[in-house]
Amino acid sequence: MALLDYFRQRKSNSAAIAKERLQILVAHDRRGDGPSYLPHLQRDILRVIRKYVAIDNDAVTVNVERDGSREILELNIILPD
Amino acid sequence: MALLDYFRQRKSNSAAIAKERLQILVAHDRRGDGPSYLPHLQRDILRVIRKYVAIDNDAVTVNVERDGSREILELNIILPD
Numbered sequence: 001m002a003l004l005d006y007f008r009q010r011k012s013n014s015a016a017i018a019k020e021r022l023q024i025l026v027a028h029d030r031r032g033d034g035p036s037y038l039p040h041l042q043r044d045i046l047r048v049i050r051k052y053v054a055i056d057n058d059a060v061t062v063n064v065e066r067d068g069s070r071e072i073l074e075l076n077i078i079l080p081d
Numbered sequence: 082m083a084l085l086d087y088f089r090q091r092k093s094n095s096a097a098i099a100k101e102r103l104q105i106l107v108a109h110d111r112r113g114d115g116p117s118y119l120p121h122l123q124r125d126i127l128r129v130i131r132k133y134v135a136i137d138n139d140a141v142t143v144n145v146e147r148d149g150s151r152e153i154l155e156l157n158i159i160l161p162d
Contacts, residue, residue, distance in 0.1 A: 023108040031101045037133040044129035051125070052118040 020079040028071045038073045101160040109152045
């Protein structure tokens with residue numbers, strides 16, 4: 001499966017290896033032009049992750065991109081030592 | 082950013098264009114060997130998505146892969162018409 005192949009091929013640098021990390025991507029292929037719920041989903045996903053692991057607010061980077069009808073939410077989380 | 086570039090470069094086939102979809106990837110780079118919480122996270126993420134949009138159970142495909150210390154959870158969701 002192409003996406004999994006992509007993840008497998010990624011090479012971690014030494015800084016990335018030293019930290020435990022979570023990376024979350026949400027891609028939404030939309031047809032309509034109604035309001036996006038991705039910002040709400042982002043908040044809720046962080047909330048459920050916090051059920052399992054402590055996350056510092058400054059350890060989360062968020063990126064939202066739009067490309068035509070596709071929206072992509074990217075969360076990168078460095079987990080605490 | 083490489084991951085976003087990857088998403089942008091993906092070509093949708095005509096079947097994919099016809100449906101509204103959500104694709105979620107969670108990659109966990111782990112250091113320890115404690116229990117994985119990704120299966121629980123999967124359940125919780127589906128629950129929060131259902132706050133915003135109806136999802137049929139048979140519209141969700143789940144894949145979990147392990148590659149050394151990396152775990153990847155992949156959810157593909159076809160949204161209802």
